[in-house]
Amino acid sequence: MSSAPKQRKFEGWAAMDSNAIKGEMKWTEYRPKEFFDDDVELEIQYCGICGSDLHTMSDGWGSTKGMYPQVVGHEIVGKVVRVGKDVKHLKEGDIAGVGAQCDSCMECVNCKNGEENYCSKGQTGTYCGKFRRTAKGSKSYGGYANYWRGPAHFTIPIPDNLDPAEAAPMMCGGVTVYTPLKQYGAGTTAKSVGVVGLGGLGHFAVLFATAMGADVTAITHSHKKTEDAKKLGAKQVIVTGDDIKAAFKGYRRSLDLIIVSSNAPNMPFNAYLSLLRPHGHLVIVGAPEEGTIPNVSPFNLIGSNVHISGSAIGSVKGIAECLKFAGDHNIKAWVKRYTMKDANEAVEAA
Ligand SMILES: [Zn+2]
Ligand SMILES: [Zn+2]
Structure with missing residues (x-):
């Protein structure tokens, strides 16, 4: 049988402590969760480096204490090499990916509505998490590794018209926006x-x-990114520099939607809100290591019926849709490729 259990040796670049971020991850063997009938195993081909990997290794969000050693990486693409008997949508040899979430309760109203990323019981992160549905208490391990094992529900086929290396960073970064x-x-x-x-x-x-x-x-702090923004497709670029008021002059009420992807502390939200047309939305997707939304004037919200909200990664369905959209529109992520053995170098450069 194709799905006969195989004893694979799981090895990955482990963060032993917060020094890992300085390029001190160690190649280490670890024990994955127990394999259940709704699980799959991937032989990892590509794994993106997400900002969350760095925040987790450095314990910048305060969530890693007690969770070292940690193998991070949640933009995983690989070949399906083992399939649990209850898995219908994947077979051995398929190319599939896993994003930032690898499990949820699968029972709450949000999970049932296809919004696993907003599971009422909380999501199991692909790393630095603990499984609660099957293999209760087992730690989750990410993709700076040779293999990945976890629930097939969160393992999504990569469309044929999308390069698997391009797909990897879309599993978290892409779908988040x-x-x-x-x-x-x-x-x-x-x-x-x-x-x-x-x-x-x-x-x-x-x-x-x-x-x-x-x-x-595109709204960026310095001129350095102006050319890149245009190459990516931006029609215009606002360089905020040190005088945001001057930079935003002439752009009041010119946008319908703003995606805030920066995670700098103390962002000038009042200034951003002034760019929105009435009924517009400002959506925060970057999570800073410290600070809250600073001093937003209620008048800036009331005066033009604008909204501030946040958004977390994407649902399973959303990831599949994002990958399809990227394949159909020939979207090319700007990626720099490293081999897995140079992961420390890649992390230092990130
Ligand atoms: Zn991520
Ligand atoms: Zn749930």
């Missing part, structure tokens, strides 16, 4: 879209919003 762009009508009801920050998330936001037919305004 694709989801709110879709939700708030980029290219349809939201013709003018602003993107704050041009890192991993921001570059996807410009690519996807442009492909959805929106006019994109």
Whole structure:
């Protein structure tokens, strides 16, 4: 039988403590969760480096204490090499991916409505998490590794027309911006879209919003990213520099939707809100290591009926939709490739 149990040796780049972020991960054998009938195993081909990997290794969010050693990486793509007997949508040899979430309760109203990312009992992160549905208490391990094992429900086939290496960073970074762009009508009801920050998330936001037919305004702190923003498809670029008031002059009420992908502390939200047309949305997707939303004036909200919200990764269905959209629109992530053995070098450069 194709799914006969095989004893694979699971090894990955483990963060032993917060020094891992300085390029001190160690190649280590670890024990994955017990294999259940609804699980699969992937032989990992690609894994993106997400900002969350770095925040987790450094314990910047305060969630890693007691969870070392930790194998991070949640933009995983690989070949399906083992399939539990209850799995219907994948077979051995398929190319599939896993994003930032690898399990949820599968029973609550949100899970039943296909919004596993908002599971009422909380999601199991692909790393630095604990399984609660099967293999209760087992730690989850991510994709800077040779193999990945976990629930097939969260393992999504990669479309044939999408390069698996391009698909990897879309599993978290891509879908994190694709989801709110879709939700708030980029290219349809939201013709003018602003993107704050041009890192991993921001570059996807410009690519996807442009492909959805929106006019994109990139908002960046320095001139360094201006050319990149234009190459990605931005129609205009606002460089905020040290005088945001001056930079935003002439742009008041010019945007329908703003995706804030930066995770800098103390962002100038009042200034961003001034860019929104009435009924517009400002959606936060970047999570800073410290701080709250600073001093937003209620008048800026009341005066133009604008909304501030947040959005977390994407649902299983949302990831599949995002990958299909990327394949159909020939979206190319800007990726720099490293071999897995050079993971420490890649993390230091990130
Ligand atoms: Zn991520
Ligand atoms: Zn749930």
